[in-house]
Amino acid sequence: MQSVDNQLHLRVLVKHFSAFGPLSEIEMRLLRDLADDARYHSPHRDLYTAEALLPPPRMIVAGWAAQYRILPDGQRQIISLKMPGDLIGSATQLRLPSACAMAALSELETVDARPFIGAAANPARSSFAHAVCVMAHANETLLCDQVVRLGRQTAPSRFAHLMLELYERLGRVGLAEDHRFAMPLTQDALADVLGFSVVHVNRTVQQLRRESLLDVRNGIVTLLSPERLQALAGWTPLSGRSVHLCAR
Amino acid sequence: MQSVDNQLHLRVLVKHFSAFGPLSEIEMRLLRDLADDARYHSPHRDLYTAEALLPPPRMIVAGWAAQYRILPDGQRQIISLKMPGDLIGSATQLRLPSACAMAALSELETVDARPFIGAAANPARSSFAHAVCVMAHANETLLCDQVVRLGRQTAPSRFAHLMLELYERLGRVGLAEDHRFAMPLTQDALADVLGFSVVHVNRTVQQLRRESLLDVRNGIVTLLSPERLQALAGWTPLSGRSVHLCAR
């Protein structure tokens, strides 16, 4: 069973990285090695807290996590969702304070990403170096999107926008197709991502369902009318703001 | 007159960077050279747009700018405010797509930051290398704060939180003290930062004034009761989440 999982993990990693350029034999081997020592985290468990320093980098190979903050009154705001292919923890050599906590939202598996970050410093591993820069930039872009959603979009647009983002991100690692994907989030977690109350998340889902825009059921999201969703959300695909193939 | 300004600019730069470690003679000279070719941007003018690639890095030496996005319906959301000491544009060698536009909010002066970014790559310029990492990280932390404000804070807390952030950031470059600072923003711009309507910004300011928490008048913000403001905002000073002095 362990070995079956490894195959899955490796496929995610390879799919993710080959988007940045062809992988050399050495790079492939490095990915294979990474996939071999996955660590398991159970749902609701913190990978690190907001008080500590950022831990060394790890990469998610299965499951979802959330970067979040707890306010003094106990409310939670999820800053960003992390999924397979995403890096968590410190991406530099410096040990900086973390400012946010990171929790597993589902069953989660991660691998040590230090070898990968290290290899990226080596000019011969150009795909990796490129990937690290692009991933950091994509990360920042996603944060901007989150700010725009929270600051200026109404409930239905906001929800639609997030679903389109998730579909695109998951698609890039082969975890979404045919306008469907698995989303292991409770409405409670969605509320904390979107800045809503749980009740309002529920009502928003109902509304979108009623209008045949999308369906969320048993942890499966189906985009029923991608075009109308995109119009509603004011969506620009990340590929439009092309993250890949940047001349240096 | 130009030379007087240069002195001012230089003071900002030096104050900013000496927080990261002692500056060598060479580093001082580099800063002095930077301060010498400031470029001027008039208010409301875009430094770059959301469609283009990120331009090479520049550093603000006077005035404020905003990283923002325009939605299809014409609304604007300001993602982050930039002020003296802040870098804008691409911080890496890669030319990545920008995803957001950048506009001057006031009279603005910037200097070419490429020499600085270049020097940071040189291990002998350790203060600079350190500064680049720390600044990137501070930037990300500020984005998280913005997400939390927009997602989970009510109008008065949100406003208070932003004012405390601005006070702290400006203080670090010597542009705020005695709980006062100059804020060259219209209520319109504030609305776009905070995700409010202009009217609501106005009402919120009134309310905070009425409760003797803070005063905004003629572009000067006065924190009348920092303690109560901090309680209201659920504020944790950045220095608490210490950005400085990180062991590697």
Next chain:
DNA sequence: CGACGAGTTGAACTTTGTCAAGCTTCGTGG
């Protein structure tokens, strides 16, 4: 069976946005 977590619903309430008008300040041109 019972308990628990997650989803759903209605009703009352609060917060925030919209619209429309009036105000102040300041610079410009007659």
Next chain:
DNA sequence: CCACGAAGCTTGACAAAGTTCAACTCGTCG
């Protein structure tokens, strides 16, 4: 020197969006 207009700030009345509270459903797992 004054009239004018533009930009920014302020206010009230109303409408819309979102929250809270409390109850109820449903399926799962012990």
